[in-house]
Amino acid sequence: MELSISIILGFMIIGAIYALHAKDLLSAVIAMGIVGYGLVICFLLLKAPDLAIVQIVVETITLVIMVAVVLDSTREELEVPFDRRSLLNRIAGFIIFAGLFYFFLLAIQSLDPLGMHTMRMADPYVHGAVEHTGSVNLVTGVLFDFRAYDTLGEAVILYTAALGVLTLLRMKGKK
C-alpha cells in the first residue's frame, strides 16, 4: 500500500510542478485537478471514504469554478520580468525551504510507522463510540458527539465565507 501511495504522490507532485510552469492557464487548472483527484485515491487507499466523498465533490465544484474563471478572463500567463528583487525572493524562498525540510526530516524520525500510531486519546473514542453515541459510523459519532464543537466551528467558517463572498462581490452599495 505504501508503494501505491508513493506512486500516486509522485503523480501529484508532477501535476503540481506542471501547473506552476504551464504556459496555458487552462492546462494548469486541469493539472491541479490531478492533485485533487490523486488525493481522493490516497484517501480511499488509507480507508477514509468519508473524506474521499467530500474531496471528490468539492474538487469537482472548485474545478468547474476555476475553469469558468480562466475561460472568462485570459488563458495566457502574466510575464514577470527577472530582476534583482525576484532573485532575492528566490534565494529567501530556497533558504526557508531548506530549513523547513531539515526540521521535517528531524520530525519524521520520531514518528511511528504508517498505520501503527499509538492511540492514547483515540482509543476510548474508537471502542466506546457505538455505545456512547449510538452511531454505527464512528466518524459521524466523533464529529457530532465527542467533537461537536469542531463541527460547529467548521459550519460557522463556511457560513462566514459565504457572507464574505456576498459582501465583497456586491456591485452597488446599499444606501
Added chain:
Amino acid sequence: MSTIVKKVSQLMAGLIFMYGIYIILHGHLTPGGGFAGGAILAGAFILLILAFGSSALKLKKEVSGSSNTESLAILVVVVLALMALLLGSKIFFFNYLPKGEAGALLSAGVIPLYNIFIGIEVAGAILTIFLALVIFKEESSK
C-alpha cells in the same frame, strides 16, 4: 448549452439530489454525512444552473433564498445544541434523544438531526458562493 446537455443534466440532477439526501440521512450508518451530502446537493443545483443558464434578476432571488436557508439552518443547529440546557443537562451538544438500536435508520439520538441541518447549511453556503460569483460575472459584463 445544447439540447443534449440540457436533457442529460435534467435527468441526472434528480438522481444526484436523491443521492445527496441518501448520504445525509444515512450519515450515522454509512460513510458520508452532513458535509459530504450537502456538497452533493449543491452540486445538483450547480449542474442545472450551468446547463440552463439564467438571468441575473432570477439568480438574485435564488441567492437571497439560499443565503436565508443557510442562516436558518445554522441557527437551528445551535438551538438543537442549546436544547440540552433546557432539558436539565449542563452539557452543550448533549445527546438527549433516546439512542435506539444501533444500526437502525432511526437511531443515535440527535445525530441524524445535526446531520440534516449541517447538510442544508453546507449546501446553502456552497450554492450562495457559486451564485454570487455568477451574478458578479453577469453584472460586470453588462
